[in-house]
Amino acid sequence: MDSVKWLERIEVLTAPDQSFFTTHRYLRDTNTTSGGEDNRVGPVQIKSIIVQPVEAAVIRGPAIAIGGYAWAGRETISRVEVTVDRGKSWQRSQLLTDSQPFGWVPWGLLWERAQPGVQSISVRAFGESSEVQPPTRNIARLDKYELNYYHQVSFKVTA
Numbered sequence: 001m002d003s004v005k006w007l008e009r010i011e012v013l014t015a016p017d018q019s020f021f022t023t024h025r026y027l028r029d030t031n032t033t034s035g036g037e038d039n040r041v042g043p044v045q046i047k048s049i050i051v052q053p054v055e056a057a058v059i060r061g062p063a064i065a066i067g068g069y070a071w072a073g074r075e076t077i078s079r080v081e082v083t084v085d086r087g088k089s090w091q092r093s094q095l096l097t098d099s100q101p102f103g104w105v106p107w108g109l110l111w112e113r114a115q116p117g118v119q120s121i122s123v124r125a126f127g128e129s130s131e132v133q134p135p136t137r138n139i140a141r142l143d144k145y146e147l148n149y150y151h152q153v154s155f156k157v158t159a
Helices: 020-025
Strands: 047-052 058-060 064-071 077-083 105-111 117-127 151-158
Touching: 047 117, 047 151, 064 077, 064 117, 077 105
Parallel strands: 058 151
Antiparallel strands: 047 064, 064 105, 077 117, 117 151
């Protein structure tokens, strides 16, 4: 779902692809997967990430610039929200460019009243059809694909 940047060509096939990656790698693996179900990794899932601040950063407060990117596959991103209080409330961030299908959109938010100490922030994105990132990953998943649950970063704020 994340590797379209490596696309070199498109071929139209008359039967399911039997290449190594589609038969052995890009598969949803769960502790409940049966041999008969289609477990191929599918379309891009809605996702957002925090790139600023980075994990374990030490930042002088109280105003903290928070930012990152979001995408929603063939949809566009309608909004990105950030929580600074472990999900009790969510603040809408600003989309810094127009969202386009199949593209990342940068977002940003200025947190003006960060308190000194270790802080944790999380982010979630919404698509144009109101699809939203899940807060956690399905615990049955054993693979490393489609990691689209809320992204969280912890850092230290100094006075």
